[in-house]
Amino acid sequence: MEKVEVGFLGLGIMGKAMAMNLLRHGFKVTVWNRTVSKCDELVEHGASIGESPAAVIKKCKYTIGMLSDPAAALSVVFDKNGVLEAVSSGKGYIDMSTVDADTSSNISEAITAKGGFFIEAPVSGSKKPAEDGQLIILAAGEKALYEEAIPLFDVLGKKSFFLGQVGNGAKMKLVVNMIMGSMMNAFSEGLVLADKSGLSQNTLLDVLDLGGMANPMFRMKGPAMIQSSYSPQFPLKHQQKDMRLALALGDETAVSMPVAAAANEAFKKARSMGLGDLDFSAVFETVKHLKG
Amino acid sequence: MEKVEVGFLGLGIMGKAMAMNLLRHGFKVTVWNRTVSKCDELVEHGASIGESPAAVIKKCKYTIGMLSDPAAALSVVFDKNGVLEAVSSGKGYIDMSTVDADTSSNISEAITAKGGFFIEAPVSGSKKPAEDGQLIILAAGEKALYEEAIPLFDVLGKKSFFLGQVGNGAKMKLVVNMIMGSMMNAFSEGLVLADKSGLSQNTLLDVLDLGGMANPMFRMKGPAMIQSSYSPQFPLKHQQKDMRLALALGDETAVSMPVAAAANEAFKKARSMGLGDLDFSAVFETVKHLKG
Amino acid sequence: MEKVEVGFLGLGIMGKAMAMNLLRHGFKVTVWNRTVSKCDELVEHGASIGESPAAVIKKCKYTIGMLSDPAAALSVVFDKNGVLEAVSSGKGYIDMSTVDADTSSNISEAITAKGGFFIEAPVSGSKKPAEDGQLIILAAGEKALYEEAIPLFDVLGKKSFFLGQVGNGAKMKLVVNMIMGSMMNAFSEGLVLADKSGLSQNTLLDVLDLGGMANPMFRMKGPAMIQSSYSPQFPLKHQQKDMRLALALGDETAVSMPVAAAANEAFKKARSMGLGDLDFSAVFETVKHLKG
Amino acid sequence: MEKVEVGFLGLGIMGKAMAMNLLRHGFKVTVWNRTVSKCDELVEHGASIGESPAAVIKKCKYTIGMLSDPAAALSVVFDKNGVLEAVSSGKGYIDMSTVDADTSSNISEAITAKGGFFIEAPVSGSKKPAEDGQLIILAAGEKALYEEAIPLFDVLGKKSFFLGQVGNGAKMKLVVNMIMGSMMNAFSEGLVLADKSGLSQNTLLDVLDLGGMANPMFRMKGPAMIQSSYSPQFPLKHQQKDMRLALALGDETAVSMPVAAAANEAFKKARSMGLGDLDFSAVFETVKHLKG
Known part of the structure; x- marks a missing residue:
């Protein structure tokens, strides 16, 4: 060729x-x-x-x-x-x-x-x-x-x-994006917990980046998230759609995935808050203390 | 000095x-x-x-x-x-x-x-x-x-x-370990979903390691997990204890953490299956299809 | 007429x-x-x-x-x-x-x-x-x-x-069945927790039936569940399908439902254990201590 | 005597x-x-x-x-x-x-x-x-x-x-209150889903009260919840404390309770929204569409 x-x-x-x-x-x-x-x-x-x-x-x-x-x-x-x-x-x-x-x-x-x-x-x-x-x-x-x-x-x-x-290409992408969505929620929860516990979120980023969980996504998105900045690289509504489809794949194959399911509901909560067009890291907002 | x-x-x-x-x-x-x-x-x-x-x-x-x-x-x-x-x-x-x-x-x-x-x-x-x-x-x-x-x-x-x-040193460690525990669950769910969907788990590891979520933990533990090998680097029961303590910290500070909570329950399920002394990556077993 | x-x-x-x-x-x-x-x-x-x-x-x-x-x-x-x-x-x-x-x-x-x-x-x-x-x-x-x-x-x-x-008839039925599925999980978790805490499950049934949560479903299904008897009145796989559809309805309307999502994953776990044709109360089995 | x-x-x-x-x-x-x-x-x-x-x-x-x-x-x-x-x-x-x-x-x-x-x-x-x-x-x-x-x-x-x-009296009460807290979340999710799907919440109450899940708690609290009225019969912060203690009991006994854990996080979210002194049915507010 x-x-x-x-x-x-x-x-x-x-x-x-x-x-x-x-x-x-x-x-x-x-x-x-x-x-x-x-x-x-x-x-x-x-x-x-x-x-x-x-x-x-x-x-x-x-x-x-x-x-x-x-x-x-x-x-x-x-x-x-x-x-x-x-x-x-x-x-x-x-x-x-x-x-x-x-x-x-x-x-x-x-x-x-x-x-x-x-x-x-x-x-x-x-x-x-x-x-x-x-x-x-x-x-x-x-x-x-x-x-x-x-x-x-x-x-x-x-x-x-x-x-x-x-079909396998599509499925592989869903699996990868599902892991990504759960990781983003884990990261968001950790950042809020650090803050409310009196720890510096920037220090948490530094600590994470030196250890076994260091990864480009935390490194690139973390600093922006701390600034509540969610310029869309990958829109939250698309991330949530991919989690839904990955969960549907798990439904077909009878794979129980409680962590992905919890993450998916957090992305849905973000959508209900009007954050669907922002970057998927905006799920961070759902973990913060909200007003009713 | x-x-x-x-x-x-x-x-x-x-x-x-x-x-x-x-x-x-x-x-x-x-x-x-x-x-x-x-x-x-x-x-x-x-x-x-x-x-x-x-x-x-x-x-x-x-x-x-x-x-x-x-x-x-x-x-x-x-x-x-x-x-x-x-x-x-x-x-x-x-x-x-x-x-x-x-x-x-x-x-x-x-x-x-x-x-x-x-x-x-x-x-x-x-x-x-x-x-x-x-x-x-x-x-x-x-x-x-x-x-x-x-x-x-x-x-x-x-x-x-x-x-x-x-106290802040102890708290920072809990936050980091909580993120780690949720990530391990996300990873485990993805590995099982790949397998049940007809995808190669080894290929998933390769794909993950090239992308934005690439991290030493997935790289080091993934191949062993696929072999159902859980030689304890960090015992599951200690990981679950740290998640419990991190959730307790979130209770004090009113931080809702649904993904960490779901991950914690998976680690508890693993303990109930007798896996507490294995490496915490053995939570992978809870995602597989079990017999009652 | x-x-x-x-x-x-x-x-x-x-x-x-x-x-x-x-x-x-x-x-x-x-x-x-x-x-x-x-x-x-x-x-x-x-x-x-x-x-x-x-x-x-x-x-x-x-x-x-x-x-x-x-x-x-x-x-x-x-x-x-x-x-x-x-x-x-x-x-x-x-x-x-x-x-x-x-x-x-x-x-x-x-x-x-x-x-x-x-x-x-x-x-x-x-x-x-x-x-x-x-x-x-x-x-x-x-x-x-x-x-x-x-x-x-x-x-x-x-x-x-x-x-x-x-369409509203179908939707109402999904909402009702979703509540039912979450309640069945809440009930199952309580029954297992009672047992593992050294309490009598039959006494728990009696206490529940005297209080504000007394309902025909607990009354009718509880005694059979304690006997691990799940003669299908409403098959688990149909209950799980209804929860999936209710969650899909929540997806369309951006309603985050973490408890229903957790319950749905438990029903999926039950399906993966081969319990799909039994009564939906067989989700009880997923809460018990399992062997890997 | x-x-x-x-x-x-x-x-x-x-x-x-x-x-x-x-x-x-x-x-x-x-x-x-x-x-x-x-x-x-x-x-x-x-x-x-x-x-x-x-x-x-x-x-x-x-x-x-x-x-x-x-x-x-x-x-x-x-x-x-x-x-x-x-x-x-x-x-x-x-x-x-x-x-x-x-x-x-x-x-x-x-x-x-x-x-x-x-x-x-x-x-x-x-x-x-x-x-x-x-x-x-x-x-x-x-x-x-x-x-x-x-x-x-x-x-x-x-x-x-x-x-x-x-100790068994205290434990039994925790088990009962844990089931109650999960049920209240299931009920709240159903009420919001009905509303967002174009169904009448009052009709949902009527339908529930005729079926297998009919119970005094839904009957008594439902109408007030629809009015966003949460006069404290049992304060939410106490309900959440009981769920925490029930989950701790499940931790001791290695009982994995994903639905109760999800419900507990919802109560924590409610606390973070300042609803801790209202009736525990105020967890309903966490399911509604929120502003960030």
């Missing part, structure tokens, strides 16, 4: 950074976005424009999708002039959007039925890692396509995993 | 490693231990032996205590031939045992009443960091004594904190 | 008892059941048989459905020879099955589009209250139909409520 | 009602209260006054204590001119205060050591049942004294239980 022509559908914050990365590393990229103006910067850096998802698929052997949500991911495939119209034997479609396992399966079946190859490949990491090619890629589906896509993944991420059948 | 004579009471796993460290760095050390034979190795490396805690205090300007629990920490101070009998104006006693705030306050008052200086200085870190001088030291009490003790702490730890009044 | 012809679809445990009740009170009843043999006893008591749901609707102005689950409730309406084929202006369909709000809305829209009237009317109460005409009826939908159906509800239940728009 | 002379120490709301009851039923009663004026009404109804607890004990074969808390219960026994000074062989002391098991044991040992007999006999029920002789009496300690006291208990309560060794 050395420097082959690559299609790219969806130029939001993440998609744009990823497509730029591919251009920088010498790939020829044909882009499409619902709002065409978002393509300008990429064209300046050498990208071509496709008129529609179908046109991109027709032109390129491999096409990446990076859409904002399941509805957009479905629309780009199934709508008129969508991916499905142009997919044919040998074409590869790599959906890197974050969607649920069912959405992924629907897309997979439709593409496979027309002779195409499909992998889902949701990523862990936000804007900065996308720009730096430091994403973690959780791929699942057609193994042969995954192997052919490795040169792309080497540019986009610091590490890619092949997880088996379609 | 350059290379002054230092007393050391209590040569358990931690105490022995710490006293050895002091010797290696050129301090003259006079040791005492209830079971005298435990002093042998230190004597070979140049330590003197004191006949009793009182004898050690009489000989040394600064004495460190590193006892196994509150009862032992109290006994070494208040019993016949104990610390208190020999404490006088200008003597400094540094209790590095992990005890509750009340025990610490009792010792502090008794020593201060006789003109001595006192700090509590519990540590974060287990055997290996103790040997390597990589402990985290959470000191509180008489500030002047803390400052005089810095050359000792520089040898024993990678970092020391002065946290204010007596 | 005095003694008019009434259709009845679905003769499971509940449906049979209810149809029999109607016959006993002088209504003419035309019944249909997928397995025809289940109609025999009712025919002996004077019921007519309809060949299909459509045939019953055609014959009767009012028809009651009492199906086992959402799939059956949908099938009886939308399948060939189903309710929908025969519904016409003026016909009334009363679905007393326990289904979710979405299922109910789908049925409502289809029937209304053809000029029929619809109410959902799920019931609270199991076999015994059904036989005795002591159900609690939670009706919602077309108010006029509700009022015409009151003579039927007077026979079937001790009380009927009209709750407004379609 | 037919109409014997009975001592009564402590004339708070409960104590006064109970002593009055004894007078009404023909017992000769000698009362003592720290604030003497509280004795007036009883004297009008025929009571005698004792100068001190010791004087009451000296005069009466059987003496009841009904003090407000553990400190008062200890003080009346151990202080100068207290119960202990006058206790001698054959005297019976019946402590009906609500105290913890340790306090009870201390009193029991002291009285027994002087040849006296002791039972603890905390009650379930508040002012109204005390006036009506409808308390539930949870007695434990010296069985012979319990049996001799039955004529008194028959007047004071609708039912008395003998629960074995000293």
Whole structure:
């Protein structure tokens, strides 16, 4: 796949950074976005424009999708002039959007039925890692396509995993985000307890960062939280949705997860307080002393 | 305090490693231990032996205590031939045992009443960091004594904190251990959910270790947990006790901590399953599918 | 509606008892059941048989459905020879099955589009209250139909409520069952705590039954639970499903419900222990001391 | 014990009602209260006054204590001119205060050591049942004294239980109050969920009161809660203290109680909102949508 022509559908914050990365590393990229103006910067850096998802698929052997949500991911495939119209034997479609396992399966079946190859490949990491090619890629589906896509993944991420059948990428992401949500609650409770017990929250951050639990998330978010600053890196409502979906996965598989369930209710409390659009670290507010 | 004579009471796993460290760095050390034979190795490396805690205090300007629990920490101070009998104006006693705030306050008052200086200085870190001088030291009490003790702490730890009044060291340790206990539960729930959802637990460990939640505890304990191996580094019953005490601190200060409370109940469930003497990561067993 | 012809679809445990009740009170009843043999006893008591749901609707102005689950409730309406084929202006369909709000809305829209009237009317109460005409009826939908159906509800239940728009009956039932599930967990925890604290569980039952929390559920289920006897009145897996749906309702409406969430995880733990088909009081087993 | 002379120490709301009851039923009663004026009404109804607890004990074969808390219960026994000074062989002391098991044991040992007999006999029920002789009496300690006291208990309560060794009365009360606290949370969550889902809270009360969970507490407190009215029958801070003590009992006995733990955290949240002096039903406020 050395420097082959690559299609790219969806130029939001993440998609744009990823497509730029591919251009920088010498790939020829044909882009499409619902709002065409978002393509300008990429064209300046050498990208071509496709008129529609179908046109991109027709032109390129491999096409990446990076859409904002399941509805957009479905629309780009199934709508008129969508991916499905142009997919044919040998074409590869790599959906890197974050969607649920069912959405992924629907897309997979439709593409496979027309002779195409499909992998889902949701990523862990936000804007900065996308720009730096430091994403973690959780791929699942057609193994042969995954192997052919490795040169792309080497540019986009610091590490890619092949997880088996379609749906496993989505599930892995839910498990990771569930652990993240519970950890954020544990951290918030500790920060408030420190404060109310007469201890310095900044010192707690220092102590934590020297010990066995030291991690980038506490290090990066802690100081802002102490300032009640929750500029959204990952919106709380999305974190709560992922916890709900992870708990639903635990419901299917009869896994009792009392700590995640308690954390989920705290995120719901935060939503009821109107904090859903802030960063998920705003769950910290639910632990503080409130007025009725 | 350059290379002054230092007393050391209590040569358990931690105490022995710490006293050895002091010797290696050129301090003259006079040791005492209830079971005298435990002093042998230190004597070979140049330590003197004191006949009793009182004898050690009489000989040394600064004495460190590193006892196994509150009862032992109290006994070494208040019993016949104990610390208190020999404490006088200008003597400094540094209790590095992990005890509750009340025990610490009792010792502090008794020593201060006789003109001595006192700090509590519990540590974060287990055997290996103790040997390597990589402990985290959470000191509180008489500030002047803390400052005089810095050359000792520089040898024993990678970092020391002065946290204010007596009791704050104990409280900080509870807050840290509470966060640790909740994180261990979050981690355990994620590992079981991955497994029951058809994902590889080892891959989950790899994914976690590349992302924002990467931390030494997951990295070190995860592989053993997957093997159901829980060799005790920190016994589960002690972890549960610390969570209980942290929740009690939250009760005093009216801090509602639903995630820590759920984690505490999981540790209690583990105790009811007979896992109290294993490593606290054995709480993992409570998340697995059980038989009634 | 005095003694008019009434259709009845679905003769499971509940449906049979209810149809029999109607016959006993002088209504003419035309019944249909997928397995025809289940109609025999009712025919002996004077019921007519309809060949299909459509045939019953055609014959009767009012028809009651009492199906086992959402799939059956949908099938009886939308399948060939189903309710929908025969519904016409003026016909009334009363679905007393326990289904979710979405299922109910789908049925409502289809029937209304053809000029029929619809109410959902799920019931609270199991076999015994059904036989005795002591159900609690939670009706919602077309108010006029509700009022015409009151003579039927007077026979079937001790009380009927009209709750407004379609879906409200289902929601009320979820709220009630959620409270029930949390109460059952509270009760189970108390029983185990009593036992492990050296108190008699039977005495606890007596004390509870004399005080402000005395209720039929504790009174009826307590003695069996102490014997580890869980003959299914309401299967645990259905109770857990209702708690999941109630929590999902709380998710939509941003209501944080930490106690219900903890109770739900206990029911999931019970499912993971293989207790899903027993009575929901078997959640008691999760509180006992388990073996790993 | 037919109409014997009975001592009564402590004339708070409960104590006064109970002593009055004894007078009404023909017992000769000698009362003592720290604030003497509280004795007036009883004297009008025929009571005698004792100068001190010791004087009451000296005069009466059987003496009841009904003090407000553990400190008062200890003080009346151990202080100068207290119960202990006058206790001698054959005297019976019946402590009906609500105290913890340790306090009870201390009193029991002291009285027994002087040849006296002791039972603890905390009650379930508040002012109204005390006036009506409808308390539930949870007695434990010296069985012979319990049996001799039955004529008194028959007047004071609708039912008395003998629960074995000293401490069991206190424990039984904790178990009952723990169940009560979890139920109150379940009820509160249901009420808020109903409201946010577009259902009438009053209708929910009606539905609950007709079904298997119908109980006096929901019936009496529900209507006030809907009005956000929390006139203290049992203060929230006391309910939370009892849940804490019940959870501590579960800690000793390794009983994991996730629902009670979640309920306890909700009560703590209520305390942090400044609701500790209101009725414990004010935990309802924590479930509502709050402002940060």
